[in-house]
Amino acid sequence: xxxxxxxxxxxxxxxxxxxxxxxxxxxxxxxxxxxxxxxxxxxxxxxxxxxxxxxxxxxxxxxxxxxxxxxxxxxxxxxxxxxxxxxxxxxxxxxxxxxxxxxxxxxxxxxxxxxxxxxxxxxxxxxxxxxxxxxxxxxxxxxxxxxxxxxxxxxxxxxxxxxxxxxxxxxxxxxxxxxxxxxxxxxxxxxxxxxxxxxxxxxxxxxxxxxxxxxxxxxxxxxxxxxxxxxxxxxxxxxxxxxxxxxxxxxxxxxxxxxxxxxxxxxxxxxxxxxxxxxxxxxxxxxxxxxxxxxxxxxxxxxxxxxxxxxxxxxxxxxxxxxxxxxxxxxxxxxxxxxxxxxxxxxxxxxxxxxxxxxxxxxx
Numbered sequence: 116x117x118x119x120x121x122x123x124x125x126x127x128x129x130x131x132x133x134x135x136x137x138x139x140x141x142x143x144x145x146x147x148x149x150x151x152x153x154x155x156x157x158x159x160x161x162x163x164x165x166x167x168x169x170x171x172x173x174x175x176x177x178x179x180x181x182x183x184x185x186x187x188x189x190x191x192x193x194x195x196x197x198x199x200x201x202x203x204x205x206x207x208x209x210x211x212x213x214x215x216x217x218x219x220x221x222x223x224x225x226x227x228x229x230x231x232x233x234x235x236x237x238x239x240x241x242x243x244x245x246x247x248x249x250x251x252x253x254x255x256x257x258x259x260x261x262x263x264x265x266x267x268x269x270x271x272x273x274x275x276x277x278x279x280x281x282x283x284x285x286x287x288x289x290x291x292x293x294x295x296x297x298x299x300x301x302x303x304x305x306x307x308x309x310x311x312x313x314x315x316x317x318x319x320x321x322x323x324x325x326x327x328x329x330x331x332x333x334x335x336x337x338x339x340x341x342x343x344x345x346x347x348x349x350x351x352x353x354x355x356x357x358x359x360x361x362x363x364x365x366x367x368x369x370x371x372x373x374x375x376x377x378x379x380x381x382x383x384x385x386x387x388x389x390x391x392x393x394x395x396x397x398x399x400x401x402x403x404x405x406x407x408x409x410x411x412x413x414x415x416x417x418x419x420x421x422x423x424x425x426x427x428x429x430x431x432x433x434x435x436x437x438x439x440x441x442x443x444x445x446x447x448x449x450x451x452x453x454x455x456x457x458x459x460x461x462x463x464x465x466x467x468x469x470x471x472x473x474x475x476x477x478x479x
Contacts, residue, residue, distance in 0.1 A: 119164035120258050120319050128337055136229035138165040141339040150342035151433040154305055155474075158264030159338035160326050163304075163311070164319070167232030168257045169225040169239055173248030177220035183242055183382060184214065185365055187375040188223065191216035196285045196300055199373055201227075201235060206364040206383030206390065210235050211353055213302060215287060228355050242382070258319035262326055263309030263338075263346075265476075270330040271310055274322075275299065279310070293325035304343065306350025306474055345432045348439065351401060351472035357412055358399060358427045358441050366390050367443065369399045369471075398449045399427070401471035404438035406464040410457045417463065418448045418455040426457060435473050444468070 116139045125132065130141035141162065143150060153159045171179055180188045186199035195216050201209035210231045215224035227235040236252040243250045262271055268279045277290040277299055287300035295316045303309040312322060327337065344354070353359045359368050366374065366387055374387060404410050410429035415422050429440025448455060451470055456463040 117165075119162055120317070121162045121164060121260075121323055124320050124323055125162065125337070130337070130339060133340070135340055136165055138229065140165060141337070143339040143341045144337050147339075147341040147345060148433045150336050150338040151345050153334060153336040154264045154307055154338060154342065154346055155434045156265065157334035157336075158262060158266040158270055158309075158330050159305075159336055159342070160323070160330065161261040161263065161338050161343060162259075162323070163261050164258040165229035166257075166259055167225075167227040167229060167235060167252070167254040168259075168313070169227060169232075169236055170222070170251045170253055171225065171239065171243065171248055172222045172251070173246070174221055175246040176223050176248050179243050179246040179248050180214060180223050180225075181379060181381060182246075183239060185374040185381055185383065185387070186214070187378040188214055188216065189378060191219070193218050194286055194288060196287055196302060197373075198285075200359075200365055200370070201225075201238060202365060202381065202383040203361055204382055204386070205361075206366070206386040207361045208355065208359045208363060208365070208368075209238050209361065210355055211359060215298075215300070231355060256315050258314050258316065260312045260319065260322060260326070261303055261305075261309065262312065262330075263303045263305040263307045264335070265308060266330070266333050266335070267307070267309040270326065270333060270335060271299075273329060274325050284308075293322045295319070295322055297322070304352055305346040306352065306472065307346075307476055344428075345430060348428050348430065348441070349432045349435050349472065349474035351441070354428060363399075363443070364390060367395060367397055367399060395446050397424075397443045397445050399441055399443050400449050400468045401473060402440055402442060402455075402466045403469050404440075404457065404464050404466050405454070408459050408462075408464045409438045410440045410459070410464065410466065415458040416442050416444070416455060416466075417458065418444060418453075422458075423448070423455075432473070437473070439469075439473050440466075441471075 125141040298313040416424040
């Protein structure tokens with residue numbers, strides 16, 4: 116297994132370590148519930164150094180990124196980022212990701228999922244041969260920390276020269292954190308305000324320990340992959356392999372907002388336009404379980420007297436305090452309030468389609 120540069124500090128903190136995407140990663144420290152609630156009410160610190168970082172650079176970098184993704188990277192100025200996807204010619208997902216505009220129009224950073232980094236890099240490199248660019252996988256050089264929660268700005272500000280109060284959501288800047296050169300972005304995967312901190316430093320534990328020291332008196336906790344999953348589900352943030360894949364289109368995944376048809380050609384555009392015109396046959400929706408029980412991934416889903424699907428993501432989440440989940444349903448069953456059933460061992464639980472995200476933070 117690979118190890119992030121922060122591996123030792125997790126073990127020192129007593130983290131329970133597991134294999135994830137080829138890395139030895141912390142799944143929890145004090146417990147998923149405590150860590151989840153810390154992020155929702157105070158702050159949490161994550162090691163997400165397993166994520167992938169791919170650079171696309173050259174005179175046609177923007178054109179290349181525009182072709183690879185459905186969102187409009189042409190709207191980005193240096194210092195801005197956007198959520199988007201790598202799409203197939205069928206309009207399905209190679210992956211979902213963030214695109215950072217480092218300079219226009221010739222340098223972009225793609226931040227991709229850990230489990231897909233090698234696949235994504237091969238995909239981008241192959242498609243990029245039609246453009247005057249070069250593509251570099253810099254994942255092994257980067258460490259990435261995520262500081263999330265309502266107190267994130269208050270905790271990070273004393274450690275950086277950057278004026279975080281001027282940093283809007285989905286923007287980033289270069290500066291020092293705990294004396295180390297970093298890229299700091301106001302992004303995250305929890306539904307909370309917060310920052311993601313990228314560094315090429317050989318010893319990112321200096322940053323980790325500085326944030327822990329600054330944040331601990333305010334109730335900050337280190338957070339593992341377990342709470343990362345429950346937090347992202349409450350916020351209806353997708354997990355590749357569960358909620359999106361190369362078998363689900365961007366429109367079916369209820370992500371029409373990242374598809375900018377007017378921007379020009381991109382992989383999967385024709386298929387997505389046709390799907391939009393003809394109407395979706397299925398769509399990803401959120402649900403709550405009405406009976407006592409929890410719907411886990413892959414549990415069978417029944418509607419109209421037949422099995423129609425299976426649960427994508429599902430658990431009992433600590434802040435919303437409900438058994439919730441995501442599932443693809445035939446379009447006739449996707450209206451809010453529609454009831455269906457989920458098979459749990461030898462019984463069927465009633466469930467109901469509800470609005471998403473399940474949790475949305477109050478804007479300051």
